[in-house]
Amino acid sequence: MANTFELIASSTVGAGGASSIDFTSIPSTYTDLVLKVSARGSAGGPNGLFIAFNGSTSNFTGKYLQGAGTGTPSSSSLARYIGTEVAPTFTANTFGNAEVYIPNYASSNNKSFSADAVSENNATEAYATLAAGLWSITTAINQVTLTISSGSSNFVQYSTAYLYGVKNA
């Protein structure tokens, strides 16, 4: 059972927006990592939120279960995907949020992660997502990158990302 939960670093996007948020030189002194994100995209439709490790977007696989509006929830495969965030067409000044758990990030085994995410919209189209992913690389994770992907979409101002370290002893 985790007995510590420590903020490693955080970032709030400034007025110019940002195409990605990149945590580098992550210390390997924790057991697990937790990433909490509040985000809104600047362009396109509902904006997918994606994760990458150590600067790599390769060797990822993933599955997700997603409900949107009144539609029947569905599942599919999509590598690096951690959920759908708020689009510019969604209710103004609202942000989606997501939490990603990365257990044993410094181990010499492949790295799994799980995520839950919701988007906010005062309309029928709003998303709730559960995602599970695997990075089939045994190197310790020392860098976590977040991107928001829908054409030329960026993270808008006031989007935030917080990276926590969890110790189990």
Add this chain to the structure above:
Amino acid sequence: MPNPTRIEINCETGVESIIELTDAEVAELAYQAELAAEKKAEEDAKAEADATAKAALLEKLGITADEAKLLLA
């Protein structure tokens, strides 16, 4: 027009940098976005095709979706 920027936070030093993307990075970003959009479009098309095929089969069998569930239960 300047390229978009990215945020880099060094967790050891706590220093946050705002870095303008290189042209190659902008191209890579556009490529990745295009791939993601294609993948999503493929999934949406498959889901629509599956739903259409399912409806056609039910109509051919002359039963409702609930009746089909009963048969498979």
